[in-house]
Amino acid sequence: MMETATSCTPMKPKDYKSGVKPVWCPGCGDFSVLMALTKALAEMRLAAEQVALISGIGCSSRLPAYLNVYGFHSVHGRALPVATGLKIARPDLTVLAAGGDGDGFSIGGNHFMHSCRRNVDITYIVMDNQVYGMTKGQASPTTDPDWDHSKLTPGGTKVNPYYPLVIALASGANFIARASSSDPNGAAKVIVDAIRHPGFSFVHILSPCITFRPEQRDWKKMVRPAPVEATSNPVTAAHRLMTDDNFFLGTLYKGNRPPYQPDLTPVIDDLSSIEKDFEL
Amino acid sequence: MATIPQTGIKPSISIAILGSGGSGVMTTGSLLLDVAGRAGWYGMMTRSAGPQIRGGEAAALLRLSPQPTETHKDHFDVLLALDWLNADRFVSEVDLNAQSLVIGDEGKVMPGAIAGLSGNHFELPLSGTAKSIKGGRINMVALGALAAMIGLTLEDVIKVLTQSLQRKGPEAINASISGIQAGSHIVDSLPALPTIGAAQATGRNRWSITGNEATGLGAIRGGIRFVAAYPITPATEVLEWMAPTLQKVGGVLVQAEDELASINHLIGSSFGGTPSMTATSGPGLSLMTESIGLAVASETPLVIVDVMRGGPSTGIPTKSEQSDLNIALYGLHGDAPHLVVAPNSVGDCVFTTQWATHLAETLQTACIMLSDQFMGQTRAIIDRPADIAFVSGGRQLASKPDVYFRYAVNDSGISPMSLPGTPDGQYTGDGLEHSPSGTPSSRADDHIQQLDKRKRKLDQFNYGDHWALTEGSGEMAVITWGSSTGAVQEALATLRAQGQEVRLVSLRLLSPIQPERLQRALQGVRRILVVEQCHGAQFYHYLRAFYQLPGVVKSMAIPGPLMIKPSDIYHELQSWESV
Numbered sequence: 001m002m003e004t005a006t007s008c009t010p011m012k013p014k015d016y017k018s019g020v021k022p023v024w025c026p027g028c029g030d031f032s033v034l035m036a037l038t039k040a041l042a043e044m045r046l047a048a049e050q051v052a053l054i055s056g057i058g059c060s061s062r063l064p065a066y067l068n069v070y071g072f073h074s075v076h077g078r079a080l081p082v083a084t085g086l087k088i089a090r091p092d093l094t095v096l097a098a099g100g101d102g103d104g105f106s107i108g109g110n111h112f113m114h115s116c117r118r119n120v121d122i123t124y125i126v127m128d129n130q131v132y133g134m135t136k137g138q139a140s141p142t143t144d145p146d147w148d149h150s151k152l153t154p155g156g157t158k159v160n161p162y163y164p165l166v167i168a169l170a171s172g173a174n175f176i177a178r179a180s181s182s183d184p185n186g187a188a189k190v191i192v193d194a195i196r197h198p199g200f201s202f203v204h205i206l207s208p209c210i211t212f213r214p215e216q217r218d219w220k221k222m223v224r225p226a227p228v229e230a231t232s233n234p235v236t237a238a239h240r241l242m243t244d245d246n247f248f249l250g251t252l253y254k255g256n257r258p259p260y261q262p263d264l265t266p267v268i269d270d271l272s273s274i275e276k277d278f279e280l
Numbered sequence: 281m282a283t284i285p286q287t288g289i290k291p292s293i294s295i296a297i298l299g300s301g302g303s304g305v306m307t308t309g310s311l312l313l314d315v316a317g318r319a320g321w322y323g324m325m326t327r328s329a330g331p332q333i334r335g336g337e338a339a340a341l342l343r344l345s346p347q348p349t350e351t352h353k354d355h356f357d358v359l360l361a362l363d364w365l366n367a368d369r370f371v372s373e374v375d376l377n378a379q380s381l382v383i384g385d386e387g388k389v390m391p392g393a394i395a396g397l398s399g400n401h402f403e404l405p406l407s408g409t410a411k412s413i414k415g416g417r418i419n420m421v422a423l424g425a426l427a428a429m430i431g432l433t434l435e436d437v438i439k440v441l442t443q444s445l446q447r448k449g450p451e452a453i454n455a456s457i458s459g460i461q462a463g464s465h466i467v468d469s470l471p472a473l474p475t476i477g478a479a480q481a482t483g484r485n486r487w488s489i490t491g492n493e494a495t496g497l498g499a500i501r502g503g504i505r506f507v508a509a510y511p512i513t514p515a516t517e518v519l520e521w522m523a524p525t526l527q528k529v530g531g532v533l534v535q536a537e538d539e540l541a542s543i544n545h546l547i548g549s550s551f552g553g554t555p556s557m558t559a560t561s562g563p564g565l566s567l568m569t570e571s572i573g574l575a576v577a578s579e580t581p582l583v584i585v586d587v588m589r590g591g592p593s594t595g596i597p598t599k600s601e602q603s604d605l606n607i608a609l610y611g612l613h614g615d616a617p618h619l620v621v622a623p624n625s626v627g628d629c630v631f632t633t634q635w636a637t638h639l640a641e642t643l644q645t646a647c648i649m650l651s652d653q654f655m656g657q658t659r660a661i662i663d664r665p666a667d668i669a670f671v672s673g674g675r676q677l678a679s680k681p682d683v684y685f686r687y688a689v690n691d692s693g694i695s696p697m698s699l700p701g702t703p704d705g706q707y708t709g710d711g712l713e714h715s716p717s718g719t720p721s722s723r724a725d726d727h728i729q730q731l732d733k734r735k736r737k738l739d740q741f742n743y744g745d746h747w748a749l750t751e752g753s754g755e756m757a758v759i760t761w762g763s764s765t766g767a768v769q770e771a772l773a774t775l776r777a778q779g780q781e782v783r784l785v786s787l788r789l790l791s792p793i794q795p796e797r798l799q800r801a802l803q804g805v806r807r808i809l810v811v812e813q814c815h816g817a818q819f820y821h822y823l824r825a826f827y828q829l830p831g832v833v834k835s836m837a838i839p840g841p842l843m844i845k846p847s848d849i850y851h852e853l854q855s856w857e858s859v
Contacts, residue, residue: 020719049703054548064708065719070700071708072551073720074544075574081541085548085556086700088534089506093552093700114537264505266530271500274525278487278497280317280661 011045013038018068023059025133029181029207029216030060033127036179036187036205037096038067043192051094054083056103059134060127060207063098077108080115083122091121091261094195101128105141105162112164116171119199121259125191126164127181127207129216137212149212164204165241169234169253174199176237176253177230178246181207182220186249193251199259206247219247226250290770291476292345293430294353296374297422299362301329301336304419308362309340310659311423315432315440317488317661320479322348324626324660328373329598337366339373344430346477350625350660351766354847356380357473359399360426361390362406362418368393372842381470383425385418402470409462415455416462424463429473434464485664491626491655492517492559494665495585496525498633499557501667503641503674504583505531506556508545510538510564513597514653515587518559539567546582547575551709553675553699555641557583562591562604565611565648573612575646576734578709579687579695581675583636588652590840599841600654602762605818608648609791617735619647620791624749624765626658630665632788635746638670643737644694650790652813654843655763678705685716689729693737738792747789750801754781755831756853757802760811761787761819764844768811771849782853793826806831807856811849815839 016038024030041051051069055061057076064071070093074082083097104112104126115124130147132138138150141162148156168176175197179187187205194201206223208216226248231237237253244252268274295312299305306327313325323344329336341356343349355377361367361384368391376382380399384390385406395401404425410416427437437460445453489497495518499507507526509519523533531554536542539560546556560568565586575582588604590596608620619639623632629651640647678684678696686707688695695716698705712720713727721727749765752772760768765786772782785801802808808829812819817837823829836852838844 047703049701049706052552052700062720065710068706070551070706072548072578073708073710073712074547074578075570075711078540078544078547078571078574081536081544082548082551084541085506085508085534085545085550086552087548088532088545089549089554089556090552090700110537111541114541262527262532262534264530264532266528268528271497271529274500274528275497275664278489278493278664280314280486280488 011042013042016041016048016067016069018066020065022066023062025211027210028059029129029209030063030127032181032184033060033125033187033205033207034063034066036184036191037125039184039188040191040195041069043188044195046094050092051096052086053096053098054086055079055097056099056108057134058100058103058132060098060100061103077103077111079103080108080111080124084115084118084120087120087122088262091264095122096125096195097122098125098127101126101130101142102132102140105164109141113167113171116168116173116200116202118260119172119174119257121198121200121261123191123194123201123203125203125205127205128164129207129209129213131209131212133209133212163241165202165252166238168202169237169241172257173202174255174257174259175201175251176241177202177251178204178206178249180219180223180249181205182223183249190251197254199255199257222247223249226252230254232256290345290347290349290773292343292349292353293358293473293476294356295342295358295360295426296356296370297340297342297360297362298367298370299338299419300365301338303362304417305338305340305362308419308423308426309342311437311440311444312426313342313659313661314444314488315427315437316344316430317486318440319432319436321346322661324350324658326352326654326658328370337369339370341373344476346480348662350658351770351846352843354845358383358426358429360422361385362422364388364391364394367391371397381473400471404466409466410459413455413458413462415451416459417456420456420459421463421466424460425467427460428464428467429470434461487662487664488659489626489662490517490657490659491623491629491651492587492657493521494626494629495559495633495651495656496521498630499583499637500525500529501630502634502637503555504557504637505529506546506549506554507531507533507558508536508542508549509533509558509560510536510542512561512564514589514656515559515561515585517656518585518587539564540571543568543571543584547571547578547580550580550582551700555581555637557585557637559585559587561587561589561597562607563594565604565607569607569611572618572646572648573614573616574711576612576616576618577711577713579644579734580709581640581644583633583640583647583649585633585649585651587656588650596841598653600652600763600813600843601840602650602652602764602813603816603818603839604650605790605814605822608650609822615731617738617792618645619643619738620650621647621789622650622762622787623655624762624786624788626655626660627662627665629655631668634668641675642694643741644675644697645734645738650762652763678702686718687714687716687730687733689716689733692740693733743789743794747787747794747797748801749784749786749788751784752776752782754783755804755806757783757785757805757807758809758811758849758853759785759787759823761790764811764813767844767846768849770846771853774846774850775853790822795827798827802830808833809836809849809853809856810834811836811844813838813840813844
């Protein structure tokens with residue numbers, strides 16, 4: 001991305017906070033993601049008014065109100081189309097999209113696929129807790145088939161979970177990484193890399209829901225850095241992503257596809273040549 | 281059924297050209313319309329086709345007149361078939377009378393359904409003549425024949441043809457010219473058509489344009505620079521015209537993965553400060569409604585053009601109907617005041633789309649514009665539509681404020697918008713109910729304040745004379761909207777020519793309602809006919825719900841796919857009068 005939008009003065013993470021108190025439960029992983037994001041913005045010294053954060057609906061989608069960048073809290077599943085429209089119309093801005101696994105992979109699943117394919121220069125952060133928290137604990141597309149704690153799916157969903165990183169790669173995302181809310185510094189570093197990398201960057205963050213999935217507290221013991229550097233070879237990446245156990249952290253794939261950005265320079269000054277086509 | 285007297289009202293010639301797919305029906309029709317336009321006539325051409333993607337049957341339906349015309353009359357003076365394959369499909373669309381000339385190719389058997397219609401039947405050696413010319417095509421022979429029948433000069437035909445076939449090279453042009461010349465000589469045996477009066481000199485101010493192109497132009501004139509859309513019949517031509525045009529003016533058209541994406545792309549681009557629009561039809565509008573509500577709640581300007589087609593569901597994609605009024609007015613959940621406007625003619629698509637953009641931008645909300653298949657896909661010869669420069673156009677932008685409240689509550693209800701990039705103007709746009717600062721809020725006082733504000737800004741705005749097209753006087757009135765207006769105007773002109781005073785009110789602004797204005801327009805009226813192309817009388821019920829209508833009110837609600845005829849309206853009014 002363009003690095004022109006930097007602030008003159010050094011920024012601190014707290015400079016990016018709005019002061020609005022989050023609605024999240026105490027212990028929610030999303031607090032760490034908020035912290036990681038403000039650290040990343042501070043490290044990049046981005047002027048707050050040059051950044052826009054777009055979200056959909058869900059616990060994690062409340063994020064924009066907690067930052068003092070430009071924000072848009074849209075409707076369920078539509079963060080990516082809103083972010084895409086904004087970035088295409090305003091390529092000068094740093095555009096981020098954020099949300100949860102239900103918002104991004106279920107109701108917004110088609111947009112996820114097509115945003116990867118379109119490869120607009122935006123960074124998409126998904127806080128995955130494998131559950132719908134805001135509606136009080138239903139299964140999401142990333143929930144294991146035998147998780148039987150929801151009244152909506154007695155005995156479990158019996159449906160295999162969705163592998164977002166694999167889908168992202170197959171659909172053409174240009175940057176794929178995984179981070180964990182248990183390591184906000186590591187997450188901040190990944191977010192900086194993602195924003196800097198041109199095209200559509202997908203950052204999958206394991207962010208436990210301690211209210212409806214208390215067992216996810218153990219995630220912090222299970223995560224570990226990926227043993228290899230990021231690859232730019234999609235075949236290698238496919239093999240790694242298909243065989244990883246969802247707990248390897250770090251940047252896993254960095255592609256080199258040019259981003260989609262139409263040229264918005266006018267070539268005519270007035271409409272007379274256009275209107276002439278209608279003359280008899 | 282009473283028929284409209286021809287003389288003294290709108291003299292015109294109507295021609296139906298039929299043929300199987302690939303026979304060149306549409307080319308013949310378009311060229312004939314352009315030649316007539318150059319010669320100084322006004323005119324229109326509608327297309328009719330079967331459901332096949334390619335092939336099947338096609339009909340080009342033309343009407344030419346020395347006066348502006350945007351509605352078909354009761355009957356066609358000429359039906360010319362390049363071939364008769366499946367021509368019987370068009371029987372319901374092509375009415376003939378005893379004087380109509382029905383012309384087929386020599387030696388080809390006319391289908392029973394056509395043979396049973398009234399009119400004088402003739403055969404012309406269309407394919408025979410085409411075969412006698414190297415590279416000759418039957419549709420060019422037909423073009424020559426039709427041009428000669430209605431008195432267009434060979435020079436004019438050749439001039440238009442040469443220009444439009446330029447890309448096909450000299451060989452194709454010469455073969456076509458030979459076909460046209462030969463075609464002009466085979467019509468001597470036919471009876472003369474009624475004369476419709478002299479064509480008028482055109483100058484440089486006459487245009488040939490479709491409603492869908494006019495919609496695109498109005499949008500560009502209004503400042504739209506971002507379009508996101510998903511292809512859908514019959515709105516696609518709006519997009520096809522806009523995509524290359526936007527590139528010239530520094531804008532862009534994004535083909536989205538679906539309508540959910542396209543409407544939300546607009547929210548993003550408009551949030552960023554770019555005037556934004558989409559074009560769709562009923563099914564697409566249904567998919568978009570959730571985020572149109574988001575635009576209303578977050579006060580994000582956008583224009584949604586719905587080129588209506590027969591519904592519900594997939595319905596009749598290639599035919600017109602005015603039955604999306606209800607979803608446009610009431611489709612959003614919650615109390616979501618927004619703008620709904622409708623153009624009343626092909627030329628008015630330019631103005632109304634420009635106006636829709638102006639209103640959406642000024643009032644920071646969603647504006648749905650209801651065009652339809654008939655208006656959108658009709659090509660008409662019209663006077664160049666004036667470019668209305670709106671004085672107060674554009675958004676009210678926030679200057680650098682000390683403390684910025686995006687949804688500040690004020691008298692006008694319009695709170696200045698801050699664009700991303702503006703220091704100290706940061707806010708979060710939200711579909712959640714919010715406080716004036718934009719912070720999510722479920723408090724009762726915030727909800728009522730924001731509801732009031734979003735309604736107030738629409739109610740208090742001065743829409744001026746643009747709210748409706750009003751014509752005439754008298755104690756009888758017709759209230760209508762959209763593409764039904766043309767047929768109503770022609771029926772009323774007939775009545776007026778017979779000495780009957782009658783008023784027209786065609787609503788361009790459907791939401792917010794304008795009760796005082798309509799009351800003034802209907803002062804002294806005792807009988808009202810409400811005309812719409814809709815089975816459920818949606819417009820009639822809307823008027824009944826929101827307006828005090830004086831006197832006796834009758835509903836004339838006829839569904840598509842056939843257009844309401846001027847004579848149907850004329851008959852309705854005349855028989856009402858004589859009671």
